[in-house]
Amino acid sequence: MPQIDHAIELTDYRRQDFSVCLGCKICASVCTVNDITGNTNPQDMLQRIFLGKDISADEPLVRSCTGCYRCTGACPWEIRIPDVIRALRHELNVESPFEKAFKGSVSLFGRVYEPYVLMKAVPFLIRGGYMQHVTRWMEYMGFHLPHRVKRT
Amino acid sequence: MEYGYYPGCSLTGSARKLDKGIRQIFARAGHTMKEIPDWNCCGAFEYGDRKELVNFSKKNLEKARGHFHDIVTPCPACYKNLKEADEAYEFGVIHPLDVFDESFFQWTKQARDLAGQVFTPYYGCILLRPKETAIRNKTIMEETIVRFGGEVAGEAAKDRCCGGNQIFIDKSVTEKLSRIILEKSRGTLVVFCPLCHMALKTFSGERKVIYFTDLLLYIMGEKGAL
Ligand code: SF4
Ligand code: SF4
Ligand code: SF4
Ligand code: SF4
Numbered sequence: 001m002p003q004i005d006h007a008i009e010l011t012d013y014r015r016q017d018f019s020v021c022l023g024c025k026i027c028a029s030v031c032t033v034n035d036i037t038g039n040t041n042p043q044d045m046l047q048r049i050f051l052g053k054d055i056s057a058d059e060p061l062v063r064s065c066t067g068c069y070r071c072t073g074a075c076p077w078e079i080r081i082p083d084v085i086r087a088l089r090h091e092l093n094v095e096s097p098f099e100k101a102f103k104g105s106v107s108l109f110g111r112v113y114e115p116y117v118l119m120k121a122v123p124f125l126i127r128g129g130y131m132q133h134v135t136r137w138m139e140y141m142g143f144h145l146p147h148r149v150k151r152t
Numbered sequence: 153m154e155y156g157y158y159p160g161c162s163l164t165g166s167a168r169k170l171d172k173g174i175r176q177i178f179a180r181a182g183h184t185m186k187e188i189p190d191w192n193c194c195g196a197f198e199y200g201d202r203k204e205l206v207n208f209s210k211k212n213l214e215k216a217r218g219h220f221h222d223i224v225t226p227c228p229a230c231y232k233n234l235k236e237a238d239e240a241y242e243f244g245v246i247h248p249l250d251v252f253d254e255s256f257f258q259w260t261k262q263a264r265d266l267a268g269q270v271f272t273p274y275y276g277c278i279l280l281r282p283k284e285t286a287i288r289n290k291t292i293m294e295e296t297i298v299r300f301g302g303e304v305a306g307e308a309a310k311d312r313c314c315g316g317n318q319i320f321i322d323k324s325v326t327e328k329l330s331r332i333i334l335e336k337s338r339g340t341l342v343v344f345c346p347l348c349h350m351a352l353k354t355f356s357g358e359r360k361v362i363y364f365t366d367l368l369l370y371i372m373g374e375k376g377a378l
Contacts, residue, residue: 010201032313036328064325067197068313069281078282083202090200098320102198110192112161121320128323133354140166140350147164149192 004055007091011083018050020077027071027081033064040064042071042081049084057092061085097124110149155246156220157185158212160230161193167227167346173365174226174248180372181251181259185224188216194233197317209237222246226365228278228345235285247279249344249364250288252296263373266302270339271367273297273304276348277313293342293364300371306337316347319354330355340378342367 008015021043028034028041040060048055055062065085072080089095101120105113118125125131155178163171178185191212199205212234216223222244225231235245273293280286289295294304315329330351333341340360343349352361362378369377 007200010203012202032315032329033325035332036325064318064322066277066313066315066317066325066329068277068317070277070313073281073283080282082197086197087200087202096321099198102196106193106195106198111164112193112196114161114165124320130323136354137350139169142165142168144165150190 003091004049004052004088007087008049008084010087010090012080013084015050015052018046018079021046021050021079022076023047024076026074026076027079030070030074031061032066032068032070033061037064046079046081046084055088055092057094059088062088062092062094097121109146110151111147113146115143116146153183153222154220155183155185156216156223156243157187158191158194158216158223158225158230158234159187160225160227162227162346167349170226170346170349170363170365173363173369174224176374177248177260177365177368177372178224180261181256183251186220188212188223189219191215194230196229196233205233206237209233213237213243216243224248224251226344228276229347232278232285247287249279249292252289252292257296257299260368260372262300262371264300264371266297266300266367266371268303270303270305271297271342272306272337272339273310273342273364274306274314274333274337274344274348274352275310276316276343276345277311279344280311297342297367303339305339306341309333309336312336314348314351316345316351319347319351323354326351327355334359 023043025043028043031040031042034040037060045061062085065082067082069082072078098121101117102112104120105116159171192208195205195208224246225234226248231247238245280290297304312333313329314333315326318325334356340362341352342362342364344364349361366377
């Protein structure tokens with residue numbers, strides 16, 4: 001639970017803000033992840049957070065939320081559920097090697113330098129069966145030198 | 153008119169085609185664009201700490217201060233982040249679609265039309281939601297396609313999510329979602345986001361996936377644009 005509390009602190013919300021949720025489940029009816037899993041419900045997750053219950057790192061929404069803001073767009077209170085989920089991902093440490101490489105590049109260069117990210121993520125890409133897509137990705141390839149953003 | 157320009161990381165690498173297209177189109181319409189000096193990454197959707205995320209874009213706005221008022225940024229994630237960071241509405245954070253109007257199209261000069269071709273404008277998520285940061289006209293691409301004689305399809309796909317954000321996390325999610333977009337659309341898919349481009353391109357088979365800039369350059373008579 002302290003983890004969940006800490007995650008909420010990372011957002012613009014306080015736990016009690018979720019008391020406005022009407023339980024209408026409109027968010028669930030439009031949720032992109034729900035479209036493909038049929039059992040994901042952002043309302044249920046918010047309610048559990050509000051009631052001080054734990055959220056597990058295996059929660060399908062925490063794993064697979066695409067950050068599409070469909071839920072926010074449809075919610076009468078426009079609750080930014082993906083921002084909450086993003087904070088949970090951070091706090092529960094469910095980031096993929098690719099996300100870690102992304103952040104590594106940002107702290108090193110100040111930008112996402114794709115060759116660096118790719119290099120760091122190679123084992124993950126091989127394990128994950130990404131090599132089969134390489135022929136379709138040729139147009140994205142190319143080399144350029146990194147730009148280093150000045151520290152301020 | 154002079155615009156500040158925030159290309160963002162993808163546009164310096166895998167989405168350089170989008171970058172080139174934007175620069176060409178703005179030049180043709182008589183606008184100049186200058187990059188924000190030494191801009192940094194906007195953090196995309198990768199940071200759970202809201203303040204940390206917003207600070208990336210605040211830094212970029214600081215770097216733009218005194219140089220530009222209106223800042224053009226094509227990548228939907230960059231655009232949303234930059235717009236959200238401009239809390240005092242000090243700048244005009246603009247998506248290229250926001251400048252498509254009568255005078256813009258007069259300047260750009262038409263060389264070809266789209267007769268007999270079918271297009272699905274696929275806006276995806278971030279250009280349309282949340283509404284505080286959405287583009288001004290949510291049917292601008294449909295209007296543009298019709299204006300130049302093309303046929304518009306795929307109304308049911310245009311604001312769905314392609315799952316691009318999950319492509320390097322769990323690509324089975326992206327595959328399922330992108331296939332829904334492909335099924336619900338027809339003709340060439342016209343996209344706005346580097347990640348949408350990659351997600352759809354990965355699973356599109358024979359279907360064409362292009363940037364909106366490719367379509368405009370084609371209309372303007374550019375060789376090899378489509
Ligand atoms: S942002 Fe996440 S929770 Fe909200 S609708 Fe999209 S996938 Fe579902
Ligand atoms: S749409 Fe909003 S108010 Fe309705 S259940 Fe979901 S979070 Fe609660
Ligand atoms: S959203 Fe993507 S492209 Fe835009 S600045 Fe951030 S990482 Fe770079
Ligand atoms: S990649 Fe797809 S999911 Fe991500 S911002 Fe673009 S539209 Fe949305």
